[in-house]
Amino acid sequence: MIDEILKRAENGKKLDNEELFQLFSVNNAEDLKKLCETASNIRNKYSKTIKLTSTVHITNKCQVQPRCKYCGFAAKTSRDGYYNAFYKTDDEIRQAAKSIEEARVPRVSCSGGHGYKGKQAVHAAEIVKGETNLELLINVGADLTENSTNKLAELNTDTVCCNLESTNEAIFNNVKPGETLQDRIDVCNQVCDAGIELSSGLLLGIGESDEDRLNHLLFLNQFKTLGEIPIMGFNPYKDTPMENHPACPLDLQLKMVAITRIMYPKIRITVPTPTIGPKNVEYSLNAGANNLATVIAKNYPLEVKGVGSPTYGNLEEVVSVIESLGLTPQYL
Numbered sequence: 001m002i003d004e005i006l007k008r009a010e011n012g013k014k015l016d017n018e019e020l021f022q023l024f025s026v027n028n029a030e031d032l033k034k035l036c037e038t039a040s041n042i043r044n045k046y047s048k049t050i051k052l053t054s055t056v057h058i059t060n061k062c063q064v065q066p067r068c069k070y071c072g073f074a075a076k077t078s079r080d081g082y083y084n085a086f087y088k089t090d091d092e093i094r095q096a097a098k099s100i101e102e103a104r105v106p107r108v109s110c111s112g113g114h115g116y117k118g119k120q121a122v123h124a125a126e127i128v129k130g131e132t133n134l135e136l137l138i139n140v141g142a143d144l145t146e147n148s149t150n151k152l153a154e155l156n157t158d159t160v161c162c163n164l165e166s167t168n169e170a171i172f173n174n175v176k177p178g179e180t181l182q183d184r185i186d187v188c189n190q191v192c193d194a195g196i197e198l199s200s201g202l203l204l205g206i207g208e209s210d211e212d213r214l215n216h217l218l219f220l221n222q223f224k225t226l227g228e229i230p231i232m233g234f235n236p237y238k239d240t241p242m243e244n245h246p247a248c249p250l251d252l253q254l255k256m257v258a259i260t261r262i263m264y265p266k267i268r269i270t271v272p273t274p275t276i277g278p279k280n281v282e283y284s285l286n287a288g289a290n291n292l293a294t295v296i297a298k299n300y301p302l303e304v305k306g307v308g309s310p311t312y313g314n315l316e317e318v319v320s321v322i323e324s325l326g327l328t329p330q331y332l
């Protein structure tokens, strides 16, 4: 039944909402396989190169209160997370960025908690863009003013990420009671106005419906510099208010990667290795993803706890999976 729709998608036809909705209702292994094959064929038509993104966590001190219910990143939220508060020194950021460059990983994500009006982000950008050749993604959520966003643009920051997580406001308010959806949308617009590429993603498995997911993907189309969509599956972090909430099934994450690829053929689709689980990276690539995040090389000097789960992907293992699928890892 979905064969005709997939054929149209592979031939470059734009699917209408009804057709897209039928793809959301895929619920058996055979159709999911077809959906993923179509999506990876579409990705391969444009490029078989897979980007790798490493990470520097600037600080886990976050002023958002109440805490996001799923957060295991901020200080004292989870015994499986960082738990103790930290704020990386300039030297720690510098050494981590240099180690990423030495490992020839082309891109780094610098992320951190709220409460600094973007100063922590600007400072990290000065170090990374001033002292390395790395591409830089900044993710400090909605903690950016117009002034700090413009400074990030002046520093040639390649991408700023502000995830909306869910555009269903009731769900957003439930899982992020210390923030507002509108603040995050405003920051997305601010990033676009500053002329910086926007990354904005979905957190799956937090109570949203297929309709919410489709509406969210359609909503993102309004952002004129949108260049990247992270697809993140919820994982419960111990000790958090959502520790007993079920993890997002892998099939749902793959279906969403594939549908996002069909809707946005040329966009960078990011799968963080902590949220998909390092052993599942292969499936996400087979569903049309083309960026793997939180990829850590052996020479990395700092402790890393993935955002979304404490695990992460090891560079050597991730590269061997990419190559085994006939794809090309992008090196610096």
Ligand code: SF4
Pocket: 062, 063, 064, 066, 067, 068, 071, 072, 073, 074, 112, 113, 114, 141
């Ligand atoms: S998820 Fe981010 S914004 Fe929310 S409490 Fe944790 S660190 Fe702060």
